[in-house]
Amino acid sequence: ESGLYVVATPIGNLGDISQRALAVLAAADLIAAEDTRHSARLLQHFSIDTPMQAYHDHSDQRALSKVLDCLAAGGVVALVSDAGTPLISDPGYRLVRQVQDLGHAVYPVPGACAAIAALSASGLPTDRFLFEGFLPAKAGARASRLQALAAESATLVFYEAPHRVAETLEAMITCLGGEREALLARELTKTFETLHRAPLVELSRFVAADSNQQRGEIVLAVAGRRGREEVVAPEVAQLLRRLAQELP
Numbered sequence: 001e002s003g004l005y006v007v008a009t010p011i012g013n014l015g016d017i018s019q020r021a022l023a024v025l026a027a028a029d030l031i032a033a034e035d036t037r038h039s040a041r042l043l044q045h046f047s048i049d050t051p052m053q054a055y056h057d058h059s060d061q062r063a064l065s066k067v068l069d070c071l072a073a074g075g076v077v078a079l080v081s082d083a084g085t086p087l088i089s090d091p092g093y094r095l096v097r098q099v100q101d102l103g104h105a106v107y108p109v110p111g112a113c114a115a116i117a118a119l120s121a122s123g124l125p126t127d128r129f130l131f132e133g134f135l136p137a138k139a140g141a142r143a144s145r146l147q148a149l150a151a152e153s154a155t156l157v158f159y160e161a162p163h164r165v166a167e168t169l170e171a172m173i174t175c176l177g178g179e180r181e182a183l184l185a186r187e188l189t190k191t192f193e194t195l196h197r198a199p200l201v202e203l204s205r206f207v208a209a210d211s212n213q214q215r216g217e218i219v220l221a222v223a224g225r226r227g228r229e230e231v232v233a234p235e236v237a238q239l240l241r242r243l244a245q246e247l248p
């Protein structure tokens with residue numbers, strides 16, 4: 001069936017690729033890949049020799065035309081990113097919109113996603129969750145985002161770069177309070193897979209004490225607000241406590 005197939009690939013363990021993903025990748029006329037050199041290794045492993053085209057959301061018109069021409073000719077295009085599910089903190093949104101607007105079909109081929117994998121083994125509530133992707137890298141913008149999330153009762157899920165995980169945990173303690181339970185999920189499906197759940201203060205100590213915990217690929221999840229906590233900014237909360245002490 002002609003159309004754009006959004007194909008999830010493994011987040012580490014190659015055994016996580018689905019039979020359908022392999023079939024689609026092998027049968028496609030073109031694979032649009034975030035990074036062709038990266039995806040070449042995956043395709044080689046499974047002896048797939050479908051032609052590839054580099055595609056990301058800032059690609060030029062030429063790259064886009066190649067994909068659209070293939071679809072216009074009744075072909076099958078598979079979209080892959082470096083790891084996991086395309087469009088989830090990965091390129092593809094612009095392409096999916098454009099392809100749909102031109103009247104072509106878009107089919108999901110589901111599979112691995114680091115956020116969902118972490119959540120499923122987190123031990124945190126999963127009935128409601130909010131995927132936040134990457135927090136802003138700058139301290140001010142990151143604190144604003146966390147403060148905006150402080151009242152949220154759903155479990156919060158973040159992607160984080162290893163060199164920022166220690167300071168992000170510190171910022172979370174400041175903005176969300178240190179008692180909230182949180183999860184560090186590192187190197188999921190890989191050799192050094194680690195899942196560690198603890199209150200934010202303890203998790204922060206665990207990470208600070210062992211530089212190995214600041215390596216590799218990381219998902220952070222934090223329990224949502226339980227109701228008792230202060231929703232006001234930390235400085236305001238401190239001020240209120242001081243005022244309360246002064247009152248007769």
Ligand code: SAM
Nearest residue numbers: 011084085089113114159160187188217218219
């Ligand atoms: N599209 C991908 C997905 O479906 O999970 C996510 C792409 S995003 C650019 C990459 C981030 O995902 C990493 O920085 C890390 O936060 C998270 N991630 C990817 N693979 C992971 C793994 N094996 N273990 C833990 N986190 C992972």
